[in-house]
Amino acid sequence: PVIDIAALQDSGFWSYDPGFKVTAPVESKITYIDGGKGELLHRGYPIDELANNAEYLEVAYALLHGDLPTAEQKAEFFEKIREHTPVHDQLRKFFEGFRRDAHPMAIMVGVVGALSAFYHEDLDVSNEEHREITAIRLIAKMPTLAAMSYKYSQGEPFMYPRNDFNYAENFLYMMFATPADVDYEKNDVITRAMDKIFTLHADHEQNASTSTVRLAGSTGANPYACIAAGIAALWGPSHGGANEAVLEMLDEIGTVENVPEFMEKVKSREVKLMGFGHRVYKNFDPRAQVMKETCDEVLEALGINDPKLELAMALEKIALEDPFFIERNLYPNVDFYSGIILKAIGIPTSMFTVIFALARTSGWISHWLEMHSAPFKIGRPRQLYTGETRRDFVKVEDRK
Ligand code: ACO
8 A cells, every 4th residue: 555654744653663674765676585485686686596697797787777787788897897996096095094903894984985085076976977987986996995905904015906807806816916926826716706705795675784875875975975884884793794703603612512502692692693593584595595505615626624614514503403593583694604605715704794895885886876866855764752851951050
């Protein structure tokens, strides 16, 4: 049924929905989730088909434009991305203002927000071409900035983007190569796994960070600042920070023998089983399934026999058979396996959420574009006031 919002508002009606459990503030054509069935479609395409067959940048194109690109559109889009990978030289100085031990997510919030200082005066968000180039710039520059945040923490020189490499290869190159590496060697298994991780994190409709980008964007704010707001929202352990938290949890548990004791702590609500549970999925997260297969492929190809993986598998098995988890429909989410893959390919734990942010940028900016391509209202939730009723002002000398 269509509800006449204006009439409801006039009658003084509003709803109280902490955590937006049943409230949709937007219409969107980008991503569809059926949490009960465990189905995720981007522009209608199932996530497993995209992750297994398409490159991340093709998926990004579909999120932005509605369909997967034709061969010609793909070549043109990829070329535009390559053109915009470098960042302004002055941004290097911005990095130098951070302590070396700063968390790379803190650096990312700062440097992506700082892009708004480089692209503000001449940016007209009502102009479609300006919006388009903003999306290209962000998707192109995120790997460069992400790798710079890592290099800075290592005290190593920044690497310039290699535009003869594809998107994932270039990111891995900027992360791991050094100026002395004249014969830097790519690894196809690692590159493909990285690209799949990007695709699996590309979009997920109105999650906390995307809603943040939309809310900030609804005021007409600078889009680079909106994406920085999204990065801040993603950082929390209940959202994108969970991939880092999974590895910390595995470190804390230590060995398979300690799993039952840890599970008791989970059931007594002392701790959460990180990488489990989801607001929308009440079934297996379809991204987690692809992630698990990728995890197996990577570990086998690299010949890694990681005790962390053995521990993760033991946890997964126990949790999936435990009534506490069954009754609450708690299944592994995308972050349960991504951390293990990232660890296997040599990415340090503090970079896990940065990689999530890099990948989610295509989703965030697609939502921002979708919002700006039609009339929209400023996001302005109401609240249930539970404070004091009206009372008289008391002078400071009379207050008790
Ligand atoms: N471990 C143990 N118990 C859990 C977990 C978990 N990971 N997740 C939910 N529960 C329990 C809750 O304690 C609650 O039980 P109760 O009703 O008996 O008190 C019940 O399941 C429902 O949980 P809610 O917190 O109401 O679920 P909500 O939808 O608000 O939270 C969330 C979803 C934040 C993802 C939660 O499951 C969680 O914190 N998971 C761990 C962190 C994580 O992996 N986050 C990544 C999410 S995916 C992503 O952002 C990419």
